[in-house]
Amino acid sequence: MPDFSILIEYFDFYIEGFVNTIYASILALLGSFLLGTVIAVFRITTVKPLRWLGTVYVEFIRNIPLLLIVYLFYLVLPMLGITLNGFISGTIGLTVYTAAFIAETIRAGIMSVPKGQSEAALSSGLTYVQTMRYVILPQAIKIVIPPLSNQFINLVKNSSVLSVIAGLDLMYFGDRVAGKTYATFDTYIFVAVFYLVLTLPLSYAALILERRLAKHS
Amino acid sequence: MDFANAFSSDNLRFIFEGFFMTLKVAFLSIVYSFLLGSVVGIIRYMKVPVLSPILGVLVEVLRNLPLLLIMFFARFALPDIGIQLGPVYAAIVALTLFEGAMISEIVRSGLQSIDKGQIEAARSSGLGYMRTLWHIVLPQGLRRMVPPLVSQFISLLKDTSLAVVISLPELMNQSKIVSGQNQNYVIPILLLAAILYFTVNYALSLVAKRLETKIV
Numbered sequence A: 001m002p003d004f005s006i007l008i009e010y011f012d013f014y015i016e017g018f019v020n021t022i023y024a025s026i027l028a029l030l031g032s033f034l035l036g037t038v039i040a041v042f043r044i045t046t047v048k049p050l051r052w053l054g055t056v057y058v059e060f061i062r063n064i065p066l067l068l069i070v071y072l073f074y075l076v077l078p079m080l081g082i083t084l085n086g087f088i089s090g091t092i093g094l095t096v097y098t099a100a101f102i103a104e105t106i107r108a109g110i111m112s113v114p115k116g117q118s119e120a121a122l123s124s125g126l127t128y129v130q131t132m133r134y135v136i137l138p139q140a141i142k143i144v145i146p147p148l149s150n151q152f153i154n155l156v157k158n159s160s161v162l163s164v165i166a167g168l169d170l171m172y173f174g175d176r177v178a179g180k181t182y183a184t185f186d187t188y189i190f191v192a193v194f195y196l197v198l199t200l201p202l203s204y205a206a207l208i209l210e211r212r213l214a215k216h217s
Numbered sequence B: 001m002d003f004a005n006a007f008s009s010d011n012l013r014f015i016f017e018g019f020f021m022t023l024k025v026a027f028l029s030i031v032y033s034f035l036l037g038s039v040v041g042i043i044r045y046m047k048v049p050v051l052s053p054i055l056g057v058l059v060e061v062l063r064n065l066p067l068l069l070i071m072f073f074a075r076f077a078l079p080d081i082g083i084q085l086g087p088v089y090a091a092i093v094a095l096t097l098f099e100g101a102m103i104s105e106i107v108r109s110g111l112q113s114i115d116k117g118q119i120e121a122a123r124s125s126g127l128g129y130m131r132t133l134w135h136i137v138l139p140q141g142l143r144r145m146v147p148p149l150v151s152q153f154i155s156l157l158k159d160t161s162l163a164v165v166i167s168l169p170e171l172m173n174q175s176k177i178v179s180g181q182n183q184n185y186v187i188p189i190l191l192l193a194a195i196l197y198f199t200v201n202y203a204l205s206l207v208a209k210r211l212e213t214k215i216v
Helices: A004-009 A011-044 A048-062 A066-079 A086-111 A115-123 A128-165 A170-181 A184-216 B009-046 B051-063 B067-081 B087-112 B116-124 B129-166 B171-181 B183-215
Strands: none
Touching (some): A011 A086, A011 A128, A011 A184, A048 A086, A066 A128, A086 A128, A115 A128, A128 A184, A128 B129, A170 A184, A170 B067, A184 B067, B009 B171, B067 B129, B087 B129, B171 B183
């Protein structure tokens, strides 16, 4: 049986980390959704340089480790005179990394909207941006919601890299509790439970969303 | 930025040692997690009584935990119950368990995607359950699994960088040590590390694309 006194005595630590993990995940989700949408549009536009930029971003970022990106922001920004704490630079790193994956998801969603729709919208006088904004994106969003919810689960798990740069997340505080109590095994079991409290309901919700969408189409 | 000194022969040797460690740990973990994931995936596909639900719970738990936590656990918590693993083994064990859980789901859904009619046809033409699985379901399922498997392997290779937290002397760890010597080394060294990771992963993804077009 795990020693519950570790959980009770350091409950504030766990909760602070837990809340920060949620904050980081939500901030990074919003940020990477915005950035990812822009990049997805870059990738399908007919403007060559933008298209190229989008492709390079996605291909490069997707093929390097998240930790490397987080380190980059953590170590390089101070050199430019911008001092950010581990939480903020970690969340920026998470955003930049996740945006590449979300861009691909959104691009797939946009591509799945039949071409006739954008042709109809364009020929009825809408501009490219209007077509995207009013015709294509609203339909694409519906298709990308299930895969996006999976990205969010990944985000929650990935936010644990914040602990490497003292990012005040759940993993970081778990580490501190382990350092204080020396009861590594029990401490990490409790950390695991806190993560599961977040990720298991999300996984379940993603599954239901996926099934519901499969039924409708 | 000081590229010349950052890329001194000593530093490069140190970093490439890390790169080989990354490749070694990634390769072994890919082999082990593929074996583990295939066995678990097939057991869950066959719905073996008792074993299948227990594995199902384990897979769900592992998939929903951060790999970083599993690595910490393998290195620092297992000694509490008498299992002492060095950084290399701890990293391989953690990667195998986590990615194995992911792969088991790829294998299971790949097998489940095979049309029921095929199984019925094979069974009614006299093939036993195991032979149907081996000759009909597996070969077709395997083809559909290739693209998601390769992207899982790419994830695995990137995830080896998390072994920084258990001081495995791999690419990320060595890059961090070298860039810690001098502020001017940070950008060149991280750039080099990024290019090394990118090269291997991009090559893998090209192979995956090749396989995909060949198969479908």
